[in-house]
Amino acid sequence: MRDDPRQLLLPGAEPDPEADAVKRLFAPARLTQARLVSGLTKAALAERVGVSAAAVGQFEAGVTRPRAEQLQRLSEELGFPVTFFTAGRPHEHMDASMAHFKSLRSTRVGERARAVAYVEQVWELTHALQKHVDLPEVDLPPTQTEPISAARALRGHWEIPPGPFAHLVRTMEVHGVVAMWLPVSKEESARIEAFSTSKLSRPLVVLTPDRADDVYRHRFAAAHELGHLLLHQDVAPGDMQQEKEADAFAAELLTPRDEIRADIGNRVRLGDLADIGRRWGVAMKSLIKRTQELGLVSEATARRHYQRHAQLVSAGLLQPEPVSGYPGELPSLLTQALSLAEQHDFSMRQLADELKWPLPHLRKLLGEQGSRPRLRLV
Known part of the structure; x- marks a missing residue:
């Protein structure tokens, strides 16, 4: 890995004065957040930036701060402006x-x-x-x-x-x-x-x-x-x-038990469940489970309904509706x-x-x- 800052810039490029200012106000948590959002490991980011994985770890732990040239490369690789890495803005940590x-x-x-x-x-x-x-x-x-x-x-x-x-x-x-x-x-x-x-x-x-x-x-x-x-x-x-x-x-x-029990009735037909599911905004498969939970069908009957449901899906006769x-x-x-x-x-x-x-x-x-x-x- 290369830690020489002169190798972190394009030929002829000069450090950004803004990056030089940001390095003094560097927020380690911002680097971690940007890296995670980008889906990169510390090692992968280090390879792109031209430093060691340990160096990235030290940046994120607040042990050391990246130099201005390194901040510029971090900005380029993570897709956030240099000023993103500045401390002082509201931030809520979560894990x-x-x-x-x-x-x-x-x-x-x-x-x-x-x-x-x-x-x-x-x-x-x-x-x-x-x-x-x-x-x-x-x-x-x-x-x-x-x-x-x-x-x-x-x-x-x-x-x-x-x-x-x-x-x-x-x-x-x-x-x-x-x-x-x-x-x-x-x-x-x-x-x-x-x-x-x-x-x-x-x-x-x-x-x-x-x-x-x-x-x-x-x-x-x-x-x-x-x-x-x-x-x-x-x-x-x-x-x-x-x-x-x-x-x-x-x-x-989504399906209050007393109301859905009354709507389904005592004779549970698979075809009826499709219509009831559309009316209540729930999947037919969920209703099959609901009928068993409410004691409207036996375990064996529910199993047959699941099998028939799978056949209908496989045959393309039950098409999902997009949320859009x-x-x-x-x-x-x-x-x-x-x-x-x-x-x-x-x-x-x-x-x-x-x-x-x-x-x-x-x-x-x-x-x-x-x-x-x-x-x-x-």
Whole structure:
């Protein structure tokens, strides 16, 4: 590895005076965050920059500070301006132990760390927007320990009428929960799955692209994470029992047992479940499980229904519906907040400059735009 600063610049280039100033105010946590968001290990970044992996580790630990020339190369390789690495801006540290990851065993450590780094940045984005727009207050009922009671309490607290729970994600945002798309590949997000955290100043639910082609799976994932926010605020994440409780919460929230039992009736026909599932906004496979939970069918009958369901899917007779066709299920709180700010002379470019992010990165974190909660200027 090369540590000679003269080898860190293009021929004829001179150190940037701005980088020389930034090195005195260098924030180690910013380097870690930018590296994780970029999906790079310390060794990979070191190779690109021309220093040792130990040197990158020392930069991130605050043992040493990068020289101006090294800051320029870090900026170029990580895609953030040099000023991004300056201390003094609001920052909320988070690690994987602060989030409810469903697939801890199948998720790579680096992928979890990258996802958490994105969450840190969404917190910063939310904090920045709150200076200009009054976001909805967080409005969740008190924490409960029993999933069924918690789901019923939430429906009552939010005054959800009997019947299907329409516009789940939009309703979450209206009540102050930030929802976001995780801006990673579909393959990577399939290993991570949706996750959530209540350890920041505002609860946050992360939804993943692997569910975007099936609105029913997407809705159940959102309801599952909402369950974690209500049931497991003060519990260390990672317990499989917590995942079962969050599933039970989601099932009751989306298909309250007394109402869905009455809708299905005593004679459970597979064809009827498809229509009922569309009406309630849940997957047919979820309804098969629900009929067994409610004692409407035997284990053997449920197994036959699962087999028939798999045959219908394999034959292409059951096609998933993408979430893009359901605006009420698309995260939109932050894009709505920015849109309102833009109406009052605060542009996306100004927001990017305030965050010290490149504009394309801000656009990526804002994600898709859908129906929006009502907001007002501060």
